[in-house]
Amino acid sequence: MDAFTTLRAPAMPINAANVDTDQIIPARYLARGREAQREACFHDLRFDRDGTLRPDFPMNRPVYADARILVAGRNFGCGSSRESAVTTLVDNGFRAFVAPSFGDIFLNNCFQNGALPVRLPTERVEALLAALEASPGAELSVDLPSQTVTGPDGVEDGFEIDGFRKDCLLRGVDVIDLTLSHAAQIAAFEARQSQEVGWLDRLPTA
Amino acid sequence: MTTPRTLFDRIWASHAVVERDDGYTLLYIDRHLMHDGSAGCFGLLHERGLPLRRPDRSFGTPDHFVASGGAGPLEPLRRRALEQMTDNAARHGFTMFDLGDARQGIAHVVGPEQGVTQPGLTMVCGDSHTSTHGALGALAFGIGQSEVAHVMATQCLWQRRPKSMRIRIEGRAPAGVVAKDMALALIARIGAGGATGHVIEYAGEAVRALTIEGRLTLCNMSIEAGARAGMVAPDEITIDYLRGRPYAPQGADLEKAEAHWRALVTDEGAVFDREVTLDAAALAPMVTWGVSPEDALPVDGRIPDPAAAADQAAGDGMRRTLDYMGLTPGEAIESIEVDRVFIGSCTNSRIEDLRAAALVAKGRKTVRPAWVVPGSGLVKRQAEAEGLDAVFREAGFEWREPGCSMCVGMNGDTGRPGERIASTTNRNFQGRQGQGVRTHLVSPAMAAAAAVEGRFTDVRRLLA
Ligand code: SF4
Numbered sequence A: 001m002d003a004f005t006t007l008r009a010p011a012m013p014i015n016a017a018n019v020d021t022d023q024i025i026p027a028r029y030l031a032r033g034r035e036a037q038r039e040a041c042f043h044d045l046r047f048d049r050d051g052t053l054r055p056d057f058p059m060n061r062p063v064y065a066d067a068r069i070l071v072a073g074r075n076f077g078c079g080s081s082r083e084s085a086v087t088t089l090v091d092n093g094f095r096a097f098v099a100p101s102f103g104d105i106f107l108n109n110c111f112q113n114g115a116l117p118v119r120l121p122t123e124r125v126e127a128l129l130a131a132l133e134a135s136p137g138a139e140l141s142v143d144l145p146s147q148t149v150t151g152p153d154g155v156e157d158g159f160e161i162d163g164f165r166k167d168c169l170l171r172g173v174d175v176i177d178l179t180l181s182h183a184a185q186i187a188a189f190e191a192r193q194s195q196e197v198g199w200l201d202r203l204p205t206a
Numbered sequence B: 001m002t003t004p005r006t007l008f009d010r011i012w013a014s015h016a017v018v019e020r021d022d023g024y025t026l027l028y029i030d031r032h033l034m035h036d037g038s039a040g041c042f043g044l045l046h047e048r049g050l051p052l053r054r055p056d057r058s059f060g061t062p063d064h065f066v067a068s069g070g071a072g073p074l075e076p077l078r079r080r081a082l083e084q085m086t087d088n089a090a091r092h093g094f095t096m097f098d099l100g101d102a103r104q105g106i107a108h109v110v111g112p113e114q115g116v117t118q119p120g121l122t123m124v125c126g127d128s129h130t131s132t133h134g135a136l137g138a139l140a141f142g143i144g145q146s147e148v149a150h151v152m153a154t155q156c157l158w159q160r161r162p163k164s165m166r167i168r169i170e171g172r173a174p175a176g177v178v179a180k181d182m183a184l185a186l187i188a189r190i191g192a193g194g195a196t197g198h199v200i201e202y203a204g205e206a207v208r209a210l211t212i213e214g215r216l217t218l219c220n221m222s223i224e225a226g227a228r229a230g231m232v233a234p235d236e237i238t239i240d241y242l243r244g245r246p247y248a249p250q251g252a253d254l255e256k257a258e259a260h261w262r263a264l265v266t267d268e269g270a271v272f273d274r275e276v277t278l279d280a281a282a283l284a285p286m287v288t289w290g291v292s293p294e295d296a297l298p299v300d301g302r303i304p305d306p307a308a309a310a311d312q313a314a315g316d317g318m319r320r321t322l323d324y325m326g327l328t329p330g331e332a333i334e335s336i337e338v339d340r341v342f343i344g345s346c347t348n349s350r351i352e353d354l355r356a357a358a359l360v361a362k363g364r365k366t367v368r369p370a371w372v373v374p375g376s377g378l379v380k381r382q383a384e385a386e387g388l389d390a391v392f393r394e395a396g397f398e399w400r401e402p403g404c405s406m407c408v409g410m411n412g413d414t415g416r417p418g419e420r421i422a423s424t425t426n427r428n429f430q431g432r433q434g435q436g437v438r439t440h441l442v443s444p445a446m447a448a449a450a451a452v453e454g455r456f457t458d459v460r461r462l463l464a
Helices: A034-039 A084-091 A104-111 A122-134 A163-171 A175-180 A183-196 B007-013 B041-047 B076-092 B107-114 B128-136 B145-154 B179-190 B212-225 B236-242 B251-262 B312-325 B351-361 B377-385 B388-395 B444-453 B459-463
Strands: A006-014 A069-072 A096-099 A116-119 A139-143 A148-150 A156-158 B016-019 B024-028 B031-034 B058-060 B122-125 B139-142 B156-160 B163-170 B198-203 B229-231 B274-279 B286-288 B296-298 B340-343 B370-372 B420-423 B438-441
Touching: A006 A122, A034 A084, A069 A122, A069 A139, A084 A104, A096 A122, A096 A139, A104 A116, A104 A163, A104 B145, A175 B145, A175 B156, A183 B016, A183 B024, B007 B139, B007 B198, B031 B107, B031 B145, B041 B076, B041 B145, B058 B076, B058 B107, B107 B122, B107 B128, B107 B212, B107 B377, B122 B128, B122 B145, B128 B139, B128 B212, B128 B229, B128 B236, B139 B229, B145 B156, B163 B179, B179 B212, B179 B274, B179 B286, B179 B296, B198 B212, B212 B229, B212 B236, B212 B351, B236 B251, B340 B351, B340 B444, B351 B377, B351 B388, B351 B444, B351 B459, B370 B444, B377 B388, B420 B444, B444 B459
Parallel strands: A006 A069, A069 A096, A096 A116, B031 B058, B031 B122, B122 B139, B163 B198, B163 B274, B198 B229, B340 B370, B340 B420, B420 B438
Antiparallel strands: A006 A139, A139 A148, A148 A156, B016 B024, B024 B156, B286 B296, B286 B438
């Protein structure tokens, strides 16, 4: 997994609450390859039903071509567990997401893909959205080691992140390898469980 | 005296393999459910040359990509996903309820039905509605594909202890008000992110009175409130439900298991991070009007006015929603005409759901295209044994093959742009049932009522 340390880049605002993963990538693209999924990012928000580009949707605006940070309203990435919602955004260059809150599974999926979800207070996100809308293409700075986000107004905010997640992101840790280093403990757990709830080991034979 | 513990505390404590100082726990996963959408995760396993650690704890069934129209030619991409799953079942030796097996169906219908789901277990699936299984007192939650691969390789997951929330639904639900209505009323109250980061325990008289199928519907919708999981402590209803199910313990094992299950309680005095109480007696059949499950109203309600919204941003959001949904402020829910009706999904495709819909359909005629998609082959068989298929067919409903079908626009079953669908599913998101489709979430009986009336109708009038 790619490590994440600091990022200074233009930020794209999506000024809406409850942007679900069906909106980030519609289900009909889920059986497709990663490149097709990259192109399908926000598909139904970017295109009208007849396939014409919606010029007002931020991702269609040239000014956001280099955006690598996304700022959105509460509960971003709620809904379906599809990890493609994270990977399509990552493949489109987005490595950090700023919102008052995130869908739980989306949040977890970020950490599996070297992306950083940042939770800031609602009022601060609203201020950032307003600032980004007022000056499209403005930059944000995200600093993971010091756990801060700096807005176009120069105001710096701290954010919370679990030590475990932070460490994995900073070092680009492979979590499966980490877990496999606990193989002995897993095996001991299984042996104990077989004693206590042994019926789980017995499947019907027919 | 020991500290009072919750059901969740008990399950968590008994599954901790490693506890780190930074608050992370390596949690053992008892059972892993797979569906055709997670078939690709095997690629991540193979890339590393790792085996599936516990094939005996892994169960699969295709559902997302299955077309409910029966054995027609499949689009190549979907066919590949289905074949991948079958190939991997053969290669790794996990239990698979494949197409053509009567046990095939939606993973969240099949797990409980087969007795794979049991009290006290930790369960995961690469699907957000894994919360469904908590109805039997399991800790069950959805994960993404990387985490699926992690579970395949290690049978464990790193988890930070979630917060706890108890939702008591007290009193008795009036006739015609079902678990789906409780779920929608709850989400309308606390919001689509209202339970984010929490595991919900549902309690109270109205929850205790629910059958397992009702509890499955309620727990299913937990994720729509943002919850990690939803659960109901096991009781005699749970144990009765599990007895004799193929993957539930049998004989002497069953006796031991029952004793174990009965101990899975939340102690008197246990503390939750948050408590919410709902009065069941005050509930009515619910209908959603927007593009988030929190946009739900009683059937006698009216479309809200963006001008009356709390602030500018909320008003703008509501305007966009009403524009997408093609609705006007002040419009009565019961005056909204629907174009089609879908009865199915892991929320509402079990036998009791079909019975409730058939009760409304019996002796009436649909005036809109309407589909019934049973949740599994066994649900379908049971419904046919009871003659429900005949009731539906005579009323003009289409009786289809088990799978996710029109719940998610990825298997060929979609609505047309602009179409308004009364749907027993769990997500009214934009485009969820096809681009531009307008979804209204309702209970099975309410969906059947919409099919025969052509508009949302208080089902209690039809049943009176
Ligand atoms: S029925 Fe719908 S919500 Fe349930 S698993 Fe299938 S697609 Fe997901």
